[in-house]
Amino acid sequence: xxxxxxxxxxxxxxxxxxxxxxxxxxxxxxxxxxxxxxxxxxxxxxxxxxxxxxxxxxxxxxxxxxxxxxxxxxxxxxxxxxxxxxxxxxxxxxxxxxxxx
Amino acid sequence: xxxxxxxxxxxxxxxxxxxxxxxxxxxxxxxxxxxxxxxxxxxxxxxxxxxxxxxxxxxxxxxxxxxxxxxxxxxxxxxxxxxxxxxxxxxxxxxxxxxxxxxxxxxxxxxxxxxxxxxxxxxxxxxxxxxxxxxxxxxxxxxxxxxxxxxxxxxxxxxxxxxxxxxxxxxxxxxxxxxxxxxxxxxxxxxxxxxxxxxxxxxxxxxxxxxxxxxxxxxxxxxxxxxxxxxxx
Numbered sequence: 001x002x003x004x005x006x007x008x009x010x011x012x013x014x015x016x017x018x019x020x021x022x023x024x025x026x027x028x029x030x031x032x033x034x035x036x037x038x039x040x041x042x043x044x045x046x047x048x049x050x051x052x053x054x055x056x057x058x059x060x061x062x063x064x065x066x067x068x069x070x071x072x073x074x075x076x077x078x079x080x081x082x083x084x085x086x087x088x089x090x091x092x093x094x095x096x097x098x099x100x101x
Numbered sequence: 102x103x104x105x106x107x108x109x110x111x112x113x114x115x116x117x118x119x120x121x122x123x124x125x126x127x128x129x130x131x132x133x134x135x136x137x138x139x140x141x142x143x144x145x146x147x148x149x150x151x152x153x154x155x156x157x158x159x160x161x162x163x164x165x166x167x168x169x170x171x172x173x174x175x176x177x178x179x180x181x182x183x184x185x186x187x188x189x190x191x192x193x194x195x196x197x198x199x200x201x202x203x204x205x206x207x208x209x210x211x212x213x214x215x216x217x218x219x220x221x222x223x224x225x226x227x228x229x230x231x232x233x234x235x236x237x238x239x240x241x242x243x244x245x246x247x248x249x250x251x252x253x254x255x256x257x258x259x260x261x262x263x264x265x266x267x268x269x270x271x272x273x274x275x276x277x278x279x280x281x282x283x284x285x286x287x288x289x290x291x292x293x294x295x296x297x298x299x300x301x302x303x304x305x306x307x308x309x310x311x312x313x314x315x316x317x318x319x320x321x322x323x324x325x326x327x328x329x330x331x332x333x334x
Contacts, residue, residue, distance in 0.1 A: 060200060060277035062201065
């Protein structure tokens with residue numbers, strides 16, 4: 001069986017993991033157009049090569065990121081999400097906005 | 102002395118039908134009934150040393166999560182393991198496992214009179230928790246089984262992919278993994294010098310896990326025992 005290394009739990013059978021989709025940097029929701037936001041939420045690059053993906057260790061519900069080569073299926077490294085998400089993001093309405101798009 | 106029935110208290114194990122079928126004798130602990138023993142105490146004391154399965158699901162347990170959880174727990178007088186996937190036994194027998202840097206699981210001692218778990222449970226009920234501390238009510242969501250005895254590691258090797266042999270998996274280590282295809286938290290928590298693994302898993306599938314473990318234990322002549330034999334370890 002394939003093994004994947006969970007940053008919290010160590011190497012485990014791949015059957016303990018759930019794929020969570022591609023990772024994309026979140027654009028600034030205050031500046032982005034609705035089109036760009038929709039693309040961020042719904043669209044995928046499906047790139048051939050090294051990509052960053054969300055994975056979840058199901059037994060501990062631990063979400064983390066993995067750098068994987070989609071051509072060779074080689075996992076280069078896995079790392080905790082707080083390497084990237086290290087500050088709180090507030091989704092407050094901008095002071096000037098009131099109209100809907 | 103009249104026998105305690107399984108419905109004598111407010112809380113009972115999700116496995117109570119299995120216990121009745123096995124001829125279990127129940128005892129009341131706080132608001133719960135749990136199996137004291139199925140056979141004679143002497144037989145069960147011997148069974149615990151080789152291979153036994155105990156259902157502790159009726160005992161109190163609770164969890165906490167959030168950036169503020171470790172500091173809050175330390176302020177309540179709890180001793181926390183320094184790193185994730187480790188568990189520490191408190192002075193009153195309460196088991197505290199650190200499942201991630203910011204998540205804790207607190208399980209009562211065998212008498213059900215654990216100060217730490219009582220403090221933790223009442224903190225949720227009576228007061229507003231500190232900022233960034235969120236409670237996880239584990240008593241209803243998770244069952245609690247203990248697989249113990251010299252052959253416990255051999256039994257688990259049949260149903261679990263993690264190397265749990267005693268020389269590889271020390272007392273106090275935690276594995277969050279799949280056990281007989283059921284996701285669970287497995288903690289090595291020896292009772293005295295008896296090798297023991299506590300398994301916390303989804304209570305809705307615990308009948309399957311109970312049957313699967315008994316099936317895996319059969320070739321080693323394992324059997325279920327009540328909580329009394331574990332207390333005597």
